Amino acid sequence: MSMIEIAGLNLSFGTGAALNAVLHDVDLRVAEGEAFGLVGESGSGKTTVLRCLAGQYQHWSGQLRVAGQAVTRKLPLNHYRTVQMVFQDPYASLHPRYTIDAALQEPLRIHGIDGRAQKVSEILRKVGLNDSFRFRYPHQLSGGQRQRVAIARALILRPRVLLLDEPTSALDVSVQAEILNLLADLRRQEGLTYLMVTHDLAVVAHLCDRLAVMQQGRVVETLDSHLLASDGATHAYTRLLVQASRDIQRIPIAV
């Protein structure tokens, strides 16, 4: 069964002469338990697809289904318990005036779930933190720790789908690896489905089973991620991306 089904998704902003079409007939299918990467250059519409799924934009047209349920204009509360999102910048995604404890309890309060203190404690341990972090403010944590808290906040409602919007691009290289390993472990433990947006093909190759390449609001190619390494990409744009990624990795050695 497909966990995420996107069919003929169109989205545009503005009207008349200022009309700016952002997505053109995007089709994607992500199986349950799969990690699916969405790559492409800046402005290709990757993040926009995530935000449509999360329910942040309402004026799209097409068909969106998550866990068999159609995503509608007015979302029921249980949609948010199925789909959660982790943001790119861990410095901006946590409320600066609330402690970690309050930030993690907030989703439980919204959904009227009891036993909050214990759940917060559990989820912190699950993301590799512990109770000593509970009553600190975000500015007292490092970037990697904040991203762990953001992941904990997304997971505390026990979602089945996690939308990851470049979850490692704002972090140090060494911390990136920690977070990626954490995400891989969590997916295995919880049977989560990932839809991850990224620039970084190495991250996709590491974490994802399949990926889609987007360019100017269209999906140009969908392929298995192991084909990236073995030059199995067929579309010219995908090959360009792969080549660019290799060139970047070669630069430090050349210098």
Next chain:
Amino acid sequence: MNLPLASSAPGSATLPASSTAAMVASTLRLLRFLLRNPMTFAGLIVVATLMLVAVFAPWIAGHDPLLQNLAGALQAPSGAHWFGTDEYGRDVFARLVYGSRITLYIVLLVTVIVGPIGLLVGTVSGYFGGWVDSLFMRITDIFISFPSLVLALAFIAALGPGLEHAVIAIALTAWPPIARLARAETLPLRNADFVVAVQLQGASSTRIILRHIIPMCLSSVIIRLTMNMASIILTAAALGFLGLGAQAPLPEWGAMISTGRRYMLESWWLVAAPGAAIMLVSLAFNLLGDGLRDVLDPRSQS
């Protein structure tokens, strides 16, 4: 593979064990910053003194502020009457002390009315945008385009003079700047990741505004309100001076200047004492507001 990272945490000298402990720690930090600046400290002292004087007025005054003694009218300052007596022989010092109650009453009441209204109007219009924003901001523009004293005069002319009406009239003119400020603070927050994150948790707009947006606007609104207190005092004094605020025999500072000005040339203390009090208190609120801005405004912190 994923080790607990407690040992590598920055600034882990003391670990708060509960949310109250975390809150107390940040309040103490705020207070320490506040006391570091001598000007702010001076402002705080004057405001604290004003409050103490207002609370303990009967013990501090030494005389009945309303007791007339025509035989001892217009006496110069002396040991018995520190700030002299007025045209009815009432002790000016006692009237000043009791007047601090009226001043505080006006300041606090106006602030309590203006703060929530301004915050709510500003955050709601900033958060929702669109026609809600246009509607609220045009209403705000209408109020802001009147000179505040003229609007207050018109209001009092309609309702009749009196302390309560003065409070409402001042509040009427004081909320629009707060609303604009709160709106300006809300606009960048609307699309901030941490607000989007709670939206994606299914939070209602009411919850987002009350729990996530207002706490972020609160510091600049508090700064603005504190600064405003100075102008509230001046407006209240002006209304009192014009005979539209507190009515005789209430010892309101502005009204004291107004009645004292007839004897000003021979009896300078009638005008100088309440005038100095008004100046001192409004200066103190300004200094306190400046200090609060240094402490609370995230932009002025390194």
